[in-house]
Amino acid sequence: MAQHSSKGARFQAVTANRLNDGEVVYFKDNGWIENFAEAEIADGQEAAEALLTRASPDNMEAFILDPYLFEVSESEDGFTPVSVRENIRAKGPTVRTDLGKQAEAG
Amino acid sequence: MYRYDEFDHKIVTDRVNQFRGQVNRRISGELSEDAFKPLRLMNGVYLQLHAYMLRVAIPYGTVSSKQMRMLAHIARKYDRGYGHFTTRQNIQYNWPALDRIPDLLEELASVEMHAIQTSGNCIRNVTADQYAGAIADEIEDPRIISEIIRQWSTFHPEFSYLPRKFKIAVTGHENDRAAIKLHDIGIVIVRNDKGETGYEVHVGGGQGRSPFIAKKLTNFVPAEKLLAYLEAVMRVYNMLGRRDNSYKARIKILVHETGETEMRRLVDEEFERIDASQMLSLPEAELDRISAYFAPPNYENLPAQSEVFEAAKGSNADFNHWVKTNLVPHKTPGYGIINISLKPIGGIPGDATDVQMDIIADLAERYALDEVRVTHEQNLVLPHVKLDEAKEVYDILCAHDLATPNIGLISDTIACPGLDYCNLANARSIPLAQEISTHFADLDKQYDIGELKIKISGCINACGHHHVGHIGILGVDKKGTEFYQISLGGSADEQASLGDITGQAFTEDKVVDAVDTIVETYLNLRQPEERFLDTYRRVGMSPFKEQLYAD
Ligand code: HEM
Numbered sequence: 001m002a003q004h005s006s007k008g009a010r011f012q013a014v015t016a017n018r019l020n021d022g023e024v025v026y027f028k029d030n031g032w033i034e035n036f037a038e039a040e041i042a043d044g045q046e047a048a049e050a051l052l053t054r055a056s057p058d059n060m061e062a063f064i065l066d067p068y069l070f071e072v073s074e075s076e077d078g079f080t081p082v083s084v085r086e087n088i089r090a091k092g093p094t095v096r097t098d099l100g101k102q103a104e105a106g
Numbered sequence: 107m108y109r110y111d112e113f114d115h116k117i118v119t120d121r122v123n124q125f126r127g128q129v130n131r132r133i134s135g136e137l138s139e140d141a142f143k144p145l146r147l148m149n150g151v152y153l154q155l156h157a158y159m160l161r162v163a164i165p166y167g168t169v170s171s172k173q174m175r176m177l178a179h180i181a182r183k184y185d186r187g188y189g190h191f192t193t194r195q196n197i198q199y200n201w202p203a204l205d206r207i208p209d210l211l212e213e214l215a216s217v218e219m220h221a222i223q224t225s226g227n228c229i230r231n232v233t234a235d236q237y238a239g240a241i242a243d244e245i246e247d248p249r250i251i252s253e254i255i256r257q258w259s260t261f262h263p264e265f266s267y268l269p270r271k272f273k274i275a276v277t278g279h280e281n282d283r284a285a286i287k288l289h290d291i292g293i294v295i296v297r298n299d300k301g302e303t304g305y306e307v308h309v310g311g312g313q314g315r316s317p318f319i320a321k322k323l324t325n326f327v328p329a330e331k332l333l334a335y336l337e338a339v340m341r342v343y344n345m346l347g348r349r350d351n352s353y354k355a356r357i358k359i360l361v362h363e364t365g366e367t368e369m370r371r372l373v374d375e376e377f378e379r380i381d382a383s384q385m386l387s388l389p390e391a392e393l394d395r396i397s398a399y400f401a402p403p404n405y406e407n408l409p410a411q412s413e414v415f416e417a418a419k420g421s422n423a424d425f426n427h428w429v430k431t432n433l434v435p436h437k438t439p440g441y442g443i444i445n446i447s448l449k450p451i452g453g454i455p456g457d458a459t460d461v462q463m464d465i466i467a468d469l470a471e472r473y474a475l476d477e478v479r480v481t482h483e484q485n486l487v488l489p490h491v492k493l494d495e496a497k498e499v500y501d502i503l504c505a506h507d508l509a510t511p512n513i514g515l516i517s518d519t520i521a522c523p524g525l526d527y528c529n530l531a532n533a534r535s536i537p538l539a540q541e542i543s544t545h546f547a548d549l550d551k552q553y554d555i556g557e558l559k560i561k562i563s564g565c566i567n568a569c570g571h572h573h574v575g576h577i578g579i580l581g582v583d584k585k586g587t588e589f590y591q592i593s594l595g596g597s598a599d600e601q602a603s604l605g606d607i608t609g610q611a612f613t614e615d616k617v618v619d620a621v622d623t624i625v626e627t628y629l630n631l632r633q634p635e636e637r638f639l640d641t642y643r644r645v646g647m648s649p650f651k652e653q654l655y656a657d
């Protein structure tokens with residue numbers, strides 16, 4: 001499996017899959033949301049680790065699977081995931097653009 | 107066709123109920139993910155990138171129309187209107203919600219289907235030649251022994267915690283369509299000089315990170331002793347197979363590290379012990395009982411040549427083309443074996459919609475003595491169609507985008523789900539298959555190129571069989587970007603071989619060009635009648651390498 005963040009990564013967010021349906025979710029304000037665009041972004045390694053800690057409380061497993069940090073980069077229209085993998089998770093299968101989050105976004 | 111007896115049915119429904127309890131306890135928080143994960147895997151449930159994935163077993167790739175209709179129903183009700191047929195002759199659903207999977211499994215059980223033995227370190231679903239029982243010159247229908255192995259291995263206490271998963275494939279024909287030499291155990295049904303039927307057993311093949319071609323451990327095991335022989339192989343593996351490192355735990359590593367001769371000796375020793383105890387000898391009555399399930403269906407007495415069929419070929423060039431690539435002679439006069447390509451030009455290899463599955467179920471019921479087969483090359487087969495009716499079947503397939511005349515050609519690519527779905531992937535596989543098939547869409551070009559099998563995996567696990575592709579493509583990850591390594595000269599048939607890597611990996615936008623260069627090099631070098639693989643075996647890597655890395 002690919003590494004989710006490079007060593008010098010500056011911006012990172014936390015993602016996981018939701019227990020009951022496997023949906024990709026992102027951490028924000030002590031909760032989980034489905035849309036990457038609204039994900040909480042940590043600036044710097046320390047902030048990233050703090051974000052991951054907040055996202056992984058003891059009872060986390062009750063509804064969320066395997067939260068982890070991944071690298072994002074800043075561009076003119078906001079943040080985007082760096083790896084192909086995280087882009088695909090944020091949108092849906094590239095070969096079925098009628099499915100996944102990309103479809104719901106319309 | 108084999109029907110579960112009551113005993114089996116009880117096992118399957120008990121298993122569904124048990125899993126329902128486990129899912130409930132997981133969702134209520136009673137069970138941790140660590141405790142639950144192995145349980146869900148034992149029931150065919152994986153977590154992929156976007157959702158859960160459910161793998162449903164299709165033992166030896168045979169389904170009835172009723173079962174196919176259920177697969178369509180499940181795609182519609184619990185998934186997003188499609189399923190993916192895999193190289194393991196199974197079907198996978200990409201979007202079921204965990205909390206609905208117990209209901210899904212209960213519906214499956216109503217048509218005697220399940221997800222048992224599709225995951226975990228057990229003896230997996232046995233695979234077999236998709237033309238079983240239909241092809242001429244078959245020694246014995248491989249599904250008989252596959253079913254016996256299935257019954258012997260299902261929940262076998264000694265084999266529920268093997269060092270690693272274990273895959274068995276069977277062919278009853280000298281042309282191997284089941285890739286038996288790439289399985290932990292591959293069985294070829296043979297006949298000896300005395301005319302007795304027995305089994306040639308190959309052990310230690312596999313793909314993944316360290317690919318190996320299986321070694322033939324015996325030329326002939328008599329029918330009644332096959333289970334004793336297999337048990338001996340399994341015992342040696344269970345005792346000596348490595349459990350310290352999952353990458354080294356498959357039997358292929360044991361065979362490789364122990365050596366063929368020593369492995370044969372160990373198995374023979376164990377075999378003699380088991381054989382002497384008579385515990386596992388297979389009574390003829392049992393063999394007959396199972397064989398009866400696979401008794402030939404009621405074929406009609408037909409002339410070998412069908413006038414309707416010949417006339418249709420004469421008047422319709424497209425039909426004629428399709429017959430050449432997709433229809434295979436049947437052992438019974440007046441019948442044919444029809445291959446349904448799940449590789450439309452530019453499509454997703456192995457995907458079928460709920461509507462297509464329903465249509466195929468109808469066709470099987472009306473025209474194919476109620477059977478459908480799944481091939482390890484991700485296509486489907488209607489095994490027994492009257493030639494008189496082949497054109498009718500063709501017309502219906504055409505109307506549903508199921509009549510692409512490309513079986514065995516360059517656009518009949520195998521591709522694993524890759525990074526579009528798979529949690530372990532390094533790179534996408536499906537878009538490459540689509541680009542290659544679109545690039546070579548022209549049928550005349552494809553016919554000119556001839557047999558050429560491209561196989562694509564999104565990571566080294568090799569679910570897409572890239573090691574044995576005539577052209578193999580493997581996705582690798584370099585700092586979050588997709589790259590592809592190409593290999594040449596692999597083959598999964600009776601002359602199985604592993605491909606050789608051409609050299610440095612290619613970026614995604616260069617792969618189609620590279621494949622084109624390989625094909626052009628072959629076309630320039632080939633001698634009359636040579637397939638790509640023949641040319642490669644004659645000339646070797648260097649001319650291809652020169653062209654690929656010219657600048
Ligand atoms: C969630 C998706 C999947 C996961 C996690 C997965 C996992 C794996 C792993 C870990 C291996 C390597 C085993 C080893 O070397 O010991 C493997 C091999 C294999 N898988 Fe998959 N796989 C997936 C999907 C598929 C699909 C869709 C197919 C069929 C198209 C498939 C068929 C195979 C085959 C044929 C092999 C190689 C044969 C061998 O076992 O040596 N897998 N898979």
Ligand code: SF4
Pocket residue numbers: 522523524525528529530531532563564565566567568569570
């Ligand atoms: S080969 Fe790798 S990417 Fe492809 S399905 Fe298997 S595990 Fe996933």
